[in-house]
Structure formats: C-alpha cells, structure tokens
Amino acid sequence: MADKKFYLxxxxxxxxxxxxxxxAYTTTVSDIxxxxxRLMGEKTYFLTxxxxxxxKMVDAARKDGKEPLEFLDGIVARFSSLFSELSISxxxxxxxxxxxxxxxxxxxxxxxxxxxxxxxxxEYEGLYCVGHEAFITEKDLVDGKCPDHGTAxxxxxxxxxxxxxxxxxxxxxxxxxxxxxxxxxxxxxKEILSFIAQGLEDVSFSRPRKADWPQGLGIPVPGxxxxxxYVWCDALSNYITALGYGQGGELYEEFWxxxxxxxKDILRFHAAIWPGMLLSAGLPLPKTLLVHGFIxxxxxxxxxxxxxxxxxxxLLAEYGTDAVRCFLARHISPFEDGDxxxxxxxxAYNADLANGLGNLxxxxxxxxxxxxxxxxxPEAAEFPAEYIQAMxxxxxxxxxxxxxxxxxxxxxxxxxxxxxxxxxxxxxxxxKIIFDLTQELYVIGCMLNPIMPETSKKIKDAVxxxxxxxxxxxxxx
RNA sequence: AGCGGGGUGGAGCAGUAGUAGCUCGUCAGGCUCAUAACCUGAAGGUCGCAGGUGCAAUUCCUGCCCCCGCAACCA
Numbered sequence: 001m002a003d004k005k006f007y008l009x010x011x012x013x014x015x016x017x018x019x020x021x022x023x024a025y026t027t028t029v030s031d032i033x034x035x036x037x038r039l040m041g042e043k044t045y046f047l048t049x050x051x052x053x054x055x056k057m058v059d060a061a062r063k064d065g066k067e068p069l070e071f072l073d074g075i076v077a078r079f080s081s082l083f084s085e086l087s088i089s090x091x092x093x094x095x096x097x098x099x100x101x102x103x104x105x106x107x108x109x110x111x112x113x114x115x116x117x118x119x120x121x122x123e124y125e126g127l128y129c130v131g132h133e134a135f136i137t138e139k140d141l142v143d144g145k146c147p148d149h150g151t152a153x154x155x156x157x158x159x160x161x162x163x164x165x166x167x168x169x170x171x172x173x174x175x176x177x178x179x180x181x182x183x184x185x186x187x188x189x190k191e192i193l194s195f196i197a198q199g200l201e202d203v204s205f206s207r208p209r210k211a212d213w214p215q216g217l218g219i220p221v222p223g224x225x226x227x228x229x230y231v232w233c234d235a236l237s238n239y240i241t242a243l244g245y246g247q248g249g250e251l252y253e254e255f256w257x258x259x260x261x262x263x264k265d266i267l268r269f270h271a272a273i274w275p276g277m278l279l280s281a282g283l284p285l286p287k288t289l290l291v292h293g294f295i296x297x298x299x300x301x302x303x304x305x306x307x308x309x310x311x312x313x314x315l316l317a318e319y320g321t322d323a324v325r326c327f328l329a330r331h332i333s334p335f336e337d338g339d340x341x342x343x344x345x346x347x348a349y350n351a352d353l354a355n356g357l358g359n360l361x362x363x364x365x366x367x368x369x370x371x372x373x374x375x376x377x378p379e380a381a382e383f384p385a386e387y388i389q390a391m392x393x394x395x396x397x398x399x400x401x402x403x404x405x406x407x408x409x410x411x412x413x414x415x416x417x418x419x420x421x422x423x424x425x426x427x428x429x430x431x432k433i434i435f436d437l438t439q440e441l442y443v444i445g446c447m448l449n450p451i452m453p454e455t456s457k458k459i460k461d462a463v464x465x466x467x468x469x470x471x472x473x474x475x476x477x
Numbered sequence: 478a479g480c481g482g483g484g485u486g487g488a489g490c491a492g493u494a495g496u497a498g499c500u501c502g503u504c505a506g507g508c509u510c511a512u513a514a515c516c517u518g519a520a521g522g523u524c525g526c527a528g529g530u531g532c533a534a535u536u537c538c539u540g541c542c543c544c545c546g547c548a549a550c551c552a
Contacts (some may be wrong), residue, residue, distance in 0.1 A: 011552065022552040029485095031552095032489035191481060229487060263552030264481090293482085294552070301546070309550090331489090331500095337482075337546080344489070347501060370510085401499090411515055434510095452513035471512060 005044075006037035007258025009239050011403045012049040012094065015075040019082050020301070021295055021340070022081035026310040028328045029292060029396065030261045031088045031113065035450035036090075036391045047242050049094035050076055050085070051235045053218045053228070069216055072097065085316045086325065087351070087453055094242040094402035096234055097216060106229060106237045107222050108246025112281035113233075114222070118164040119205065121455050123157065161206040161221060163232065168276040169200045169281070175275060181285045183271060184394055185335040188264065188291040192271040200272055205292060207228050236274045240283070259288035267291050293337035310340055323349055324474065329451045346476055356443075358473035361459055363414060364437045365468040371434055372421055375466030378442050388445055403447050410440055432443050438463045452474035 010030045013023055027048060034046040052072055061071035070094075080093065096102050133237075173196045175181045176189060183189035206227040209218060218228030237245075239260065243252035262270050267289075275285050296302065302309045327348055332338030368375075384406075390399035414437065416422075421429030434461050445459035451464050455472060462469040 014551075017550045020550070020552085024552090089485090157503090187482080194480085234481060247540095261552090263546080264491045265552065285491070292552070294546075295544080299545075302551095327522095333490090339489075351501065354512060359512050359514050361511090363515075365511095367510055404500095411511095412517095415508070415516040418508085418510085423510095468511095473512080475514090 004017040004037075004040075004042040005255055006034065006042045007045045007255035008034050008037075008047070009245075009258065010090075011260075011262050011382065012046040012051040012096065012238050013052060013079065014056065015050045015052055016054070016073055016078070018075070018078055019312070021310050021312045021315075024082065024086060024324070025295055025328050025332060025338075026261055026263060026292065027088050028086055028325055029091075029290075029334055031086070031225060032325070032329055032396050032450045033259075033261070033290075033391075033394065035089060035453065037380055039446075039449050043254075045243075045251065045258070046090045047090075047094060047239065048088070048090045049242065050079060050096070051231070051238075052095055053234050054231070058213060058217070065264045068214055069097065077298050085313070085321060087321050089453075092242055094238045096219075096238060099216070102238060102241045103219050104247075105241025105244070105246035105344050106233055109237050109240070109277065109281055110222055110229065110233050112283075116280045116282070118167065118280045119161050120164065121159055122162050123159050124204070145227055153403060158208050159232075160204050160208075161224075162202045162341070163205040163225060163273075163277065164280070165200045165203050165273060165276045168279050169196055171273060171279050172196060172275045175279075176271065181271070181275060182288045184288065184290050187335075188267055188271075188289075193269055195268065200276070200381070203232060203273060204230055205233060209347075215303065218434075231275050232269070232277065234317055236269065238276065239274075239286070254405040257284040257286050259290060260286050261290045262435060264291050264293055274324060290334065292334050295332060296337055296339050298341050299339060310342065315345065319345070319349055319476070321405055322455045323353055325404050326352060326400070326452055329396050330398070330404070333397055334394055349473070350475055350477075352404065353473035354475040356404065357455070358447075358471065360407050360410055361441065361462065361472055364410070364441050365462050365466075366433075367434045368438050369420060369468050370382075371419075371427075372438070372466055375464045376435075376438065376442075376464075377460070378439060381441065383447065384443075391450070399447075400451060403439055403444060403451075405439070406444055406447075410437065410444075415439070438466075 009029055010027050013019060029072050030046065030048070034044050038044045040375065050072075058068050061068040064071060067075070076093075076095065082088065094102060096106075110119070140340070163176060172181075173193060176183060176196070183192060207218075207230050208219050208222075209226055211221075213228075219234050221227040221229060239258075240246075240252060240256055243249050243255055245252045262268055270286075270289055278285050293302065297310055312324065327340070327345055330342070330352065331348055332340070384402070386402045387399050390402060392397070417433050419430045419433040419437070421430075422433065442460060444461045445456050445463065448456040448459065458469050458472060
C-alpha cells in the first residue's frame with residue numbers, strides 16, 4: 001500500500017481568458033481524487049498547467065496591448081491565485097512555453113515518432129479561417145464567408161508534417177475495449193469506440209512558424225525551424241514532459257502512466273490522438289481517462305449573453321473554499337452534466353453545511369466540552385467500505401452522499417438517545433454516548449479530508465481539543 | 478442532417494423486471510444539546526407518448542415527440 005503510486009493530471013488550460021466554473025470543477029474533482037489517494041497513504045503526483053502556444057492567446061494579448069509572453073505571465077498568475085483559493089494541492093504547474101521543463105520532452109517525443117516512421121510531410125491547401133484556426137470547406141461558406149465569423153477565409157497552401165494516426169486505429173481500439181486504457185464512464189467509452197470504428201485519419205502535426213509569433217512561443221519542429229508543433233505534440237505531451245520525459249526524469253520512471261481528468265469536449269484528443277502518439281513512441285498508455293460533463297446554469301450552458309454565468313471567484317468570496325468544493329463534489333456528478341444556480345447553491349449550503357455539518361459539529365462539541373474531561377485524537381480512523389468503494393470508482397458525489405448519511409444518522413442518534421438529558425440522571429452513561437459521538441464525528445472529519453480539507457482539520461482539531469469549534473458555516477439568508 | 482446526453486411527485490436528482498426512493502420546498506407533531514437548528518409523520522408521481530416481448534416493465538425491444546450539448550469565454 002505504502003508504495004502505491006498515483007499520478008493525476010488536469011487538462012492544461014488556455015490562457016486567453018480567466019478561468020470559469022468549468023475549469024474550477026475539473027480542477028476540484030482532480031484535487032479531491034488526489035487528496036483521497038494521499039489519504040490512503042499512496043505516493044501521489046498532481047499536475048496541472050497551461051497550454052500557451054496558441055494563436056488565440058496571441059490575439060488576446062495584442063487586444064490587451066501586451067506582448068504575448070508578458071500577457072501570459074499575468075494570466076498564469078491569475079490561474080494560480082484561483083487554484084490557491086480552491087485549495088488545489090498540485091505538485092507542478094507546467095507551461096508549454098517553458099523551454100527547460102517542456103520543450104526537450106516534446107521534441108524527444110516528436111523524434112520518437114519520426115523514428116517510428118510515423119511523421120511525414122504533406123502539402124496542404126485549402127481555405128483557412130482565422131477565427132476557427134482551422135481549414136474549412138467551401139460548402140461551409142455562406143456568400144463566400146465563414147458563417148460563424150463573417151470573414152472571408154484565406155486560401156492557403158502550406159506544407160505541414162502529419163502524424164500517421166490511421167496506422168493505430170486498431171491498436172487504440174483494442175486498448176480501450178480491453179480497459180487497458182480505462183475510460184470512465186462507460187458511455188464515453190462506447191462513444192469513442194464508435195468514433196474509432198470509423199477509422200482514424202492522419203492528423204496535421206505542425207504549422208509554419210507565424211511571423212507575428214515572438215521567439216519563445218511555439219516549439220520548433222526538430223530539424224525544421226520553419227515549422228512549429230501543432231497542438232497535439234505541443235500540448236498533449238505535457239503529461240509526460242512535466243515528469244521529465246526525454247530528460248532522464250526520475251518522476252517519469254516513477255509515475256507514468258497515470259490518469260487524466262478531462263471534460264467531455266476533449267475526449268477524442270485524449271482517447272485517440274494521444275494514445276496513438278504513445279503507441280508510436282512505444283510508451284505506456286495512460287491507465288484511466290475520467291471524462292466529466294459540463295456545468296450548466298438553470299439548464300442552459302453558461303453564457304455572457306444569457307447572463308447566467310457563475311464566476312467561481314464570486315462564489316469563493318461569498319461562501320469560502322470548502323463550501324464551493326462541497327457543492328461541486330456533492331451536487332455535480334463527475335460523469336454527467338450538472339447544474340448550478342445561485343439559489344441552488346445557497347439552499348445546498350444552508351442544508352448541507354450550516355444546518356447539517358456545522359450544526360452537528362456544534363451540538364456534539366458543545367456536549368463534549370461541557371461533559372467530557374479531555375479530547376481525543378483516535379489513532380487511525382476506519383474508513384467505511386461504502387466510502388472507499390465510491391472513491392475508488394471516482395464517484396465522489398456518492399462518497400459525499402455517504403458522509404451526509406452519516407451526519408444525518410448522528411443527528412438522529414442524538415435525538416433518540418438524548419445524552420443531554422441522560423447526563424442529569426446517569427452521568428457516566430451520558431458521557432459514554434457523548435464520547436462515542438465525538439469519535440464518530442472524528443471519522444466524518446477524516447472522510448471529509450479530500451473534499452473539504454480545511455473543515456476536516458477544524459473538526460478533527462475540535463475533537464482533539466475537546467472544544468466547540470468556531471461557527472463553521474454561518475447561515476446565508 | 479449526423480453524433481451524444483436527457484425526459485420520474487412543486488423544484489433538483491437516484492433507481493430497479495415484481496409494495497417507486499433521496500434532497501429541497503409544503504403541512505402537522507416532537508425535542509431543546511445545537512447555527513430560528515435537529516427528529517418524527519403526512520400530503521403529492523398513471524416514472525415523455527404509442528406499440529411489442531414477459532406471469533409481471535418505470536426498468537428490455539421498436540417507433541415517435543420534446544429538451545440540451547457538439548459553433549462562443551470553453552472543462
């Protein structure tokens with residue numbers, strides 16, 4: 001058990017805008033899983049980062065009147081400030097513009113694909129839409145313009161490198177079917193298998209270096225400085241470059257392969273292109289892909305025009321870190337789309353935290369502080385099987401549900417056994433009940449560790465100190 | 478068009494071939510240790526529609542209807 005390893009990554013995020021609730025969700029789910037495995041005594045490594053070599057970022061920077069690299073530093077600082085407010089316990093933040101940490105590994109991986117004979121040059125011509133950052137076909141056009149962006153596409157003829165993904169369709173399918181590459185939930189596995197069954201096409205793997213990209217942006221293709229890597233080798237590779245792949249990294253030897261937490265929109269890249277690259281390079285595939293859904297608000301996708309955007313920063317400022325983590329963990333399924341509104345958040349906060357956990361802690365610890373002589377810090381808390389099973393299956397909402405069923409059971413127990421009454425007639429019997437309550441509260445504190453690290457500590461400390469904690473969660477009305 | 482997800486008491490969700498559960502809300506009662514909290518009970522659903530297979534379907538199959546996402550700030 002002690003030498004079990006757990007490596008988990010989030011996607012790397014686009015630094016052209018600030019992070020929204022969806023990013024906060026991915027990262028929080030990831031953090032809960034990592035903290036759980038850490039709690040189980042495993043050696044963990046938790047990676048997150050930013051995907052920086054992109055045209056959209058350059059555009060956003062210029063629009064902001066900043067040089068891209070300077071702009072990036074500012075955005076990345078905001079990322080880490082959000083992560084810190086969310087108590088995200090990552091070990092490393094990888095940036096794809098990092099020429100020391102990232103580039104050598106990405107280039108080493110490219111080289112492997114070349115050696116495997118899977119990189120070839122191809123002339124490509126077509127209509128390129130700048131807004132899409134992609135080629136579009138003539139039949140997409142309306143009046144000669146891109147219907148989404150209202151601009152005429154440029155006719156581009158360029159030579160690019162391609163990756164022979166088609167060669168790996170069968171091998172990838174086999175790995176996924178056999179769960180060697182486990183895709184959770186099963187519906188996503190089915191979805192990607194039906195996609196792969198159509199046969200995978202080779203993918204464009206590089207772009208000509210753009211004149212307006214500064215030095216330091218875009219990873220040069222080994223042996224061809226006129227080209228930079230396209231997103232696949234540039235970004236997906238972060239999962240191993242961060243561990244020092246290609247640079248004799250010990251972390252790589254120790255932790256790869258691990259698991260990726262991703263949103264449903266990037267399933268294809270992670271379940272088709274990325275495994276294809278790894279197969280070509282002769283490297284192990286990730287063990288698990290956890291694919292979560294999107295967070296909607298009022299049943300609709302959050303959008304500025306609808307005005308239903310919920311900003312994680314605002315929620316954090318109003319309710320605090322653990323309250324936000326608790327909502328995301330308990331009320332959003334890690335496998336499907338989930339919904340949040342301010343009203344629902346407030347209701348859940350009052351029910352789960354103020355009336356539930358907070359009030360229970362207060363009533364038990366008030367009794368304990370009044371009637372017990374001293375606190376206790378139980379040696380090793382037993383984790384109930386239901387909790388373990390849910391967490392192992394990544395069902396953090398069910399794990400949370402289980403904790404709250406325990407909270408309810410304790411409230412019932414206090415009412416039924418009425419230790420506050422019993423102490424007046426049979427002090428010892430009353431004290432025994434109160435002591436038991438503190439022990440059970442302590443276990444709840446332990447189980448809460450991954451989901452609500454701060455609250456977990458406060459509860460355990462309160463039991464240890466035999467003191468009623470400060471009001472943990474004040475009601476919001 | 479195609480692909481994917483979903484339609485279950487007022488709201489949000491679980492769930493299973495055989496008396497339909499949970500949370501919130503509502504109503505009534507109880508308790509007083511606690512954060513006007515907590516506990517108990519009640520009302521409220523023909524489980525989208527129509528067929529089919531089964532002794533039996535909300536649960537399996539077929540068809541249909543409706544909603545949502547796949548295009549934006551994107552996980």
